[in-house]
Amino acid sequence: MSPRTVDAVVIGAGPNGLVAANALADAGWEVLLLEAADDVGGAVRSAQVTAPGFTTDLFSAFYPLAAASPLMRDLDLGAHGLTWVRAPDVLAHALDDGRAALLTPDPARTAAGLDAFAAGDGDAWLAMVADWDRIRDPLLDALFSPFPPVAAATRLLRRTGVAGGLELARLAVLPVRRLAEEQFRGEGAALLLTGNAMHSDLPPDAAGSGLFGWLLAMLAQDVGFPVPRGGAGRLADALTHRFIAAGGAVRTGARVESVVVSGGRAVGVRIAGGDVVVARHAVLADVAAPALYRDLVGLDRLPARLRRDLARFQWDHATLKVNWALDRPVPWTAREVRGAGTVHLGTDVDGFVDTAADLAVGRVPRRPFLLLGQMTTTDPTRSPAGTESVWAYTHLPHREAWSAADLEAQVERMEAAVERVAPGFRDAAIARHVQSPGDFEAANANLVGGAINGGSAALHQQLFFRPTPRLGRSGTPLEGPYLASASAHPGGGVHGAAGWNAARAALGGAGRFGGARRRLTRTAWGRLLGER
Incomplete structure (x- = not known):
């Protein structure tokens, strides 16, 4: 039997792979999406792992970037x-x-x-929100566009002027601790900004952490931290349904072993078991950068400079996550916390620095910073009435392996941190499920060592340094394979930009970009190409 031939193969049905597949299908290409797992979604999946009737988001859970992304919005996933x-x-x-x-x-x-923490901080917050509202749309276009985002940056500069542009450039490299000190007098705003910055692997005194904290805080104020009704997997299901409706095909349980290269060009893929799929135009890989270059393409096909750069690729911190089923709402001491979907806890403003210092030198934080999700508070379908489906995760140093004793000790510290601010929490828990760094990688090979952002968010591995210096785009030194994962610019988060950027590059490389551009006019796709 002759191998199947399609216009493009997309490897990996995570959110970036699904967005890439949708973009190519919208352009009229015949696309086959191959996923190694039995289910689509990558790190956007949910299941009942604690107790019957309690739905847990296994990896990502809250989606401000997806809600704000013009790419996701114009996919009309509600339909x-x-x-x-x-x-x-x-x-x-x-x-x-x-x-x-x-x-x-x-x-x-x-x-x-915030004024309760320090008089005047409320006005400072409102001024920050007003600045965000003024530059929101061109800034998001710039963040989600291929680097350099010339058209979007030009529109942004028109909004800010030269002086405002310089202020924004300064914000891009400002540590979040310094940002909070400059803008606010009290601890409240500093907690909100720094806690959001700590969603990445950037310490609070590192260049660039201010931008991360400010961006997530402003998105929280703008679009909130929404979740898909019924579980994170519903987002992946909607992307898959749209792709199939556009004529695409999905094959799960199909692990790609290698990208077939001939004459310096990717011509298809080989699937475990021996099947080969021929790609007329492109192979797009929603996999971590080292996996694409080292495992699927092969280091022997790469320039010596790229091989050297890959050897110093830096992963973000490991993740330890605990999921609980509670027979009642979390018994928070502070009433303000009870209606919040996302809760930060475990440390104060100075404690953020201590936590980051521990991670920087490879120590396990003794007072871990926790990100906690109250899922039933956010979406009542997640568990029976009067109960709560809740999880918390914390970061650990990136290691090859963890002992059961070390993990259990850190889980104990996590529960103790929740108990300090919610006495009686342990008594309310009727079931517990732990996901170790190794569990993350076993469930999704892209989450190497429990790293959830496709590589460090530090400045030395962002923009044109991502995933290695001199790239910053989806293309590779070979013709035809494209990196379509969070390892590519603009990095981690469920926004679909890395997938769209790879699809855009593939369409251009195949000489089909003009036709696709006409088909996608007046949508986010067109806007990100400069069509205003």
Whole structure:
């Protein structure tokens, strides 16, 4: 039997792979999407792992970037079964002394809470929100466009002017600790900004952490931290349904062993078991950069400089996650925390620095910083009425292996941190499920050692340094294979930009870009190509 031939093969049905596949199908290509796991979604999946009737998001859970992404918005996923829902409040940081900083959907209410920490901080917050509103659209276009984002950056500069552009450039390299000190007097705003920055692997005194903290805090104030009704997997299901409706084909349980290269060009893939699929135009890989270059393409086909650069590729921190089923809501000491979908806890402003210092030198933090999700508070379908499906994760140093004793000790510290701000939490837990760094990688090969962002977010591995210096785009030294994962610019987060950028490059490389451009006019695809 002759091998199947398609216009493009997409490896990996994570969110970036699914967006890439949709973009190519929209352009009229015949696309086959291959996923090694039995289910689509990558790190966007949910299951009942704690107790019957309790739905847990296994990896990612809250999606401000997806809600704000013009790419995701113009896919019209609501027509394919996706419904976004939000908690009454967006984000809280619970302190051990019983106080809490709260970010609500109403900026004025957020500001009032920050004034309780220091008079005047509310006005400073509202000024920050006003600045965000002014530059939001061109900034998001710039963030999600291929690097360099010339058209989007030009539009952004028109909004800011030269002086404002310089201020924004300074923000891009400002540490979040310094940003908070410059803009606010009290601890409340600093907690919100720094906690958001700590979603990445950037320490609070590192260049670039200010931009991460500010961006997520402003998105929280703007679009909130929404979740798909029924579980994270519903987002992947909607992307898959749309792709199939556009004529695409999906094959799960199909692990790609190698990219077939001939004459310096990717001509197809070989699947475990021996099947070969021929690609007329391109192979797009939603896999970690080392996996594409080292395992699928082969280091012997790469220039010596790239091989050297790959050897120093840096992963982000490992992740340890605990999922609980509670027979009642979390018994928070601070009333403000009860309606928040996302809760930060375990440390104060100075403690962020201590946690980051431990991770930097390879120590396990003794007072871990936790990100906690109250999923039933956000989406009542996640567990029976009166109960709570809840999880928390923390970062660990990136290691090859962890002992059971070390992991159990850190889980104990995590539960103790929750108990300090919610006495009686342990008594409310009727079931517990732990995901170690090794469990993350076993479930999804892209999450190497429990790293969830496709590589460090530090400045030396962002923009044109991502995944290695001099690239910054989806193309590779060979013709035809394209990197379509979070290892490519703009990096981690569920926004689909890395997948779209790879699809854009593939269409251009095949000489089909003009026709695709005409088909996608007046959509986010067109806007990101400069069609305004």
